[in-house]
Amino acid sequence: MIPAPFDYAAPATVEEALALLAEHGDEAKVLAGGQSLLPVLRMRLNAPGMVVDISRIEGLKGITDERDSIRIGAGATYQDVLDSDLVTEHLGLLRSAVKEIADPQIRHRGTVCGALVHADPAGDVGAPVLALEGRMVVQGPDGEREVPASEFFVDLFETAVGEGELLTAVVLPKHTGWGSHYEKFVRVSHQWAIIGVAATVRAEGGTIAEARVGLTNMGATPLRASEVEQALVGLPATEEAVAQVCARAGEGTDPPSDLNGQADYRRHLAGVLTRRAVLTAAGA
Amino acid sequence: MQVDRDPQRVAAVRPPRRDQWQKLTLAARRDGTVTGLKVELLADMGAYLGLVTPGVPILGAFMYNAIYKFPAYHFTCTNVFTNKTWTDAYRGAGRPEATFAIERLMDELAAELGRDPLEVREQNWITHEEFPFTSVCGLEYDSGNYEAATARAKELFGYDELRAEQARRRESGDRVQLGIGVSTFTEMCGLAPSRVLGSLDYGAGGWESASVRMLPSGKVEVVTGASAHGQGHETAWSQIVADQLGVPFEDVEVLHGDTQVSPRGLDTYGSRSLVVGGQAVVQAAQRVVEKAKPLAAHLLEANVDDLEFSSGRFRVRGAGDDQEGIGLTDLALKVFTAHDLPDGMEPTLDADATFDPENFSFPHGTHLCAMEVDTETGQSRMRSYVSVDDVGNVVNPLIVDGQIHGGLVQGIAQALWEEAVYDDQGTLVSGSFVDYTLPTSADTISFVTDRTVSPATTNDLGAKGVGEAGAIASTPAVVNAVVDAVRPMGIHDIQMPCTPERVWRAIEDSRQGGSTPTEDSAQPHFTQDAPNQDDPGPDGPAGGTAYPQEGGRA
Structure with a gap:
């Protein structure tokens, strides 16, 4: 130790x-x-x-408004995210997921960017950042580049951040007015997610206008359920309407099998929990 | 009628673990009266014998008949060595295993008969008028009142209301089903009569020692061999001595835990500390009073036989309420100076006592648990838990409550979370607290606890012991509740810990018409024939389903 x-x-x-x-x-x-x-x-x-x-680098601290997006610096802790009015107003999904991370002590220490670059597939921030179409700001000897979340997660504990590079921030497009829910499935409270579903929905008069769904621990990297997202558009935000679409969330995934669940069980859970997350996000 | 149960593998912690295969055959008449119980165990010792490794199943052997009037009982056990961590005494040591098996089985009997599980238990338990009662194992249960504990538990639980809600949820096909689990447990505590231990070839006696020393300052030192590691003996022993000697509670100091200070003792285990060690303290304190009496008589110029001792003072009986008498603490100084003692009196009031119990004590209680089971995910959530325990007279209610609450969490964790999982090679794979799913307070609910009191008759305190009660009683209550929630789906059993995946698979298998409530992977320990299996039946023994899987057959 x-x-x-x-x-x-x-x-x-x-x-x-x-x-x-x-x-x-x-x-x-x-x-x-x-x-x-x-x-x-x-x-x-x-x-x-x-x-x-890097925790003493002032320039990396803070959560800032960048017009259409929110920038979360590499020094921002989970608690900073929970305390941020910007996040509460524009990034409900991130807030919903961060709330579920571990315990208060850990949330006061751990950082969003640290978790992203650590890239544990059971971590809770990858799926919402993927679903919110975040952009990773990576700085290296040759300057700064932006990597879309969809290209950021390469494999188990592996990201697009190369040797000698630093993830300095994640920039997340505002999803103002979207409903959000992160459904985390655990057996005991301090566990990593057996699986998690991050869903955010823009509803118009009881109908789903847009939806984003990210999956935690359903593969070597966070996953985005794009087909489910597309199929949800135009559906009424009711259980009957979305159940069939959501049940397919786990299709084609290759989740791990371990003491907390075999792969088929995780795929089943993905379907059930996606439905619940989408409906909760839609306020149904 | 015969009801067979499939084997229960009980695993909890490393080290020590609980690990037994239990085959129970219960015979009962169609009216619900039990007529016999046959228990066959395959007990995993692990790779080595620990302090009481083979003693665990033996202690359990006395408890399978529990509170029920079985006229016939048969017990056999085969102990096997494996290349896993050894098993040893772990909160309850044999009694949780036995209690789990019989309390699960009584629920299955009730289900087979289509009757309420409490009603079937009541039909078979020892009524309070029948105490003292000699069990089929030959133990004499000295006191108890199962009716009183059960009535109180039902009231606190809202048993009838929850049954009604359960019926409504079943009727409406609610996604979340409600299950109610019962455990009317007893245990043998106050370990132990040395003669009984001798008959079992145990390597030690079961007595406990105490010394009470009167210091010239008037303060009291108590030496106990029942060394606490957080159970609060210092508090309870001080209370006992304060009561016995009439000295202030804060003037008593309890010494233990160092063989230079307390060389004689058999320590704390088996819910024995108060029942055996506490009684030794009582007897030592009583001897102090007896030793002080001649000096008091001498100084009061009275006859020894005319003295009475109360609230720390000797007074002459019948000499009026306004007499001052003489205090024990004053006598402590007189004895220290030794200037004016009766002829021949040894100048000390200190006294030792060693108490060897003649019988065990028998705490009991009724525990009721309501579990909500999400039939889509298999996730179980505790809705309410009521325990009404009869641990005899209570010295310190807060300590007793603490023991119950801690024990409940430990037993509930065994039912829902904790498991020592080994792979095919005998390597522990749940080797971290995360993989082992150790619960924290965030995972539990507020328990409702209460007590009934039928004092033990075998010690002056009337205490029965409380250290293991919660851990023994709660595991079957929780598993019974989970099974009860999904029973209408044709499910008779779920391997503990009842993980969401196991519950979900049981439901899935049942929906697909199968009945394999316990998956093979849940039983990694025994993939070969079970050696104590004398009647494997047409399909077994093999894999993890060596025994008949039906919940019952007529």
Whole structure:
């Protein structure tokens, strides 16, 4: 439970952080809230020579309004998200998912961007960010680039962030007026999601005008149920109307089988929970 | 009529684990009267024998007949070594396993007969007029009142109202079904009469020791061999001594936990501390009073036989209420200075006692649990839980409540969450608290607890012990409730812990016309023939379904 020895640096700027990453190459690991990295270090699943702590970089903190979007800096904790009026007003789905993460202690430490770049398929923020069509701001030695969420998650614990790069923010288009719900299925409260369904819906007079559905832990990466989203458009927000469409949410997925559920059970749950999440999001 | 139960593998924690295959055959008349019980166990010892590893199933052997008047009883057990963590005494040690099996089976008997499970139990239990009652195992149950505990539990639970709601939900085909689980448990506590342990080849006796020392300051030191690790013995023992000697509660100091201080003792286990260790404290305190009496008589210039002791003072009987008498704490100083003692008196009031119980104590209770089962996901949620326990007289109600609440969570966790899962190679795969699904307070509800009191007759306190009650009683109550919720779907059993997936699969299998309530993967321990199986039937033994799966057959 004691990490292997490592060097530690707490740069004050993104530039300094990038210089450290360049200098130490694959020996370097980035620390933000530490809620994933520290257990990894303590269990010695990884033993980096250099830990670059970005939590003191002022420029990465904050949640800001960028006209059509909200920018969530890499230093913003889950609790910052929950406390943000911008998120509450424009990104209900993210708020709904973050509320379900672990416990208050962890939410005060862990960061949204840290979880995204850690890319645990059972993590709760990947699916909503995917469903909300977020854009990842990645900074590296050659400057800044934006990666759409749909291209960000590459595989289990693997993202488009390359060596020497830093995820500095996620930019999420405002979904003002959309109803949202994150349905997290767990056996005990402190568990990772056995599966999760992130649904956000724009309803017009009881009819679904637009819908976004993301799935947690239904594969090696967060998934988006695009076919379900399209099929929902124009349907009345009632159980009878959406049940059949939603039941297909798990089709074609390849979720894990483990102590909490075999793959077929997870696929079944995806169908049931998508229906519930969509209906709750639609206020039905 | 004969009701067969499929095997229950009981697994809880590493280390220690509970791990038994239980085959129970219950014989009953069509009117519901039980006539016999046959228990065949296959008990996993693990790779080594721990302190009482083989003793766990033996202790359980006395408890399968529980509170019921079985005229005939047969018990056999085969202990096997495996390459897993050893099993050992784990809160209840054999009694939870036995209680789980019989209480599940009584629910199945009621279901087979189409009757209320409480009614069938009442038909078969020992009535309060029948105490003391010698069980079919030869144990003498000294006291109890199952009727009183059950009546109180039903009232607190709103039993009839919940049954009515259950009927409505069944009628309407509600997605969330309601199940009601019953557990009218008893246990043998106050371990243990040394002679009984000797007859079982146990390596130690069952007595407990105490010393009570009167300090010249008037304060009292109590040494106990029943060393607490958080159960609150310091508080309860101080209460006992304060009552016995009439000294202030805060003037009593309880010493334990260091063999330099308390070299003699058999410690805390088997809900024995108050029943055996507490009684030793009572007896030591009584001896202090007896030792002080001649000195009091000497100083009061009275006859020893004319003295009475109450509220910490000796007074001359019949000499009026305004007499001052002499206090025990004053005598403690007099004895210390030893300036003026009766001829031949040894200058000390300190006393030791070692108490060896002549019988066990028999706490009991009625636990009722309501579970809501989401038939789409298999997820079970506890709606309400009522426990009415009869642990005899209570020294400290807060401590007793704490023991009950903690025990309930432990037993409920076994029913719903915790499991030591091993793969085919005997490697533990639920090796973290996340995989083991250890619950926290966020996962439990507020329990309703109450007590009835029928004092134990085998110790002066009238106490029966409470350390294991909640953990023993709650597991079958919860599993019974989950099964009850889905019983109309033709489901007779769900392997515990009743995970959402297991419940869902039971429902799915039932919908597809099958009846395999326990999937093979839930029983990774035994994939070969069960060696204590003398009548495997046409289909077994094989895999995890070695025994008949029907809930009952006439």
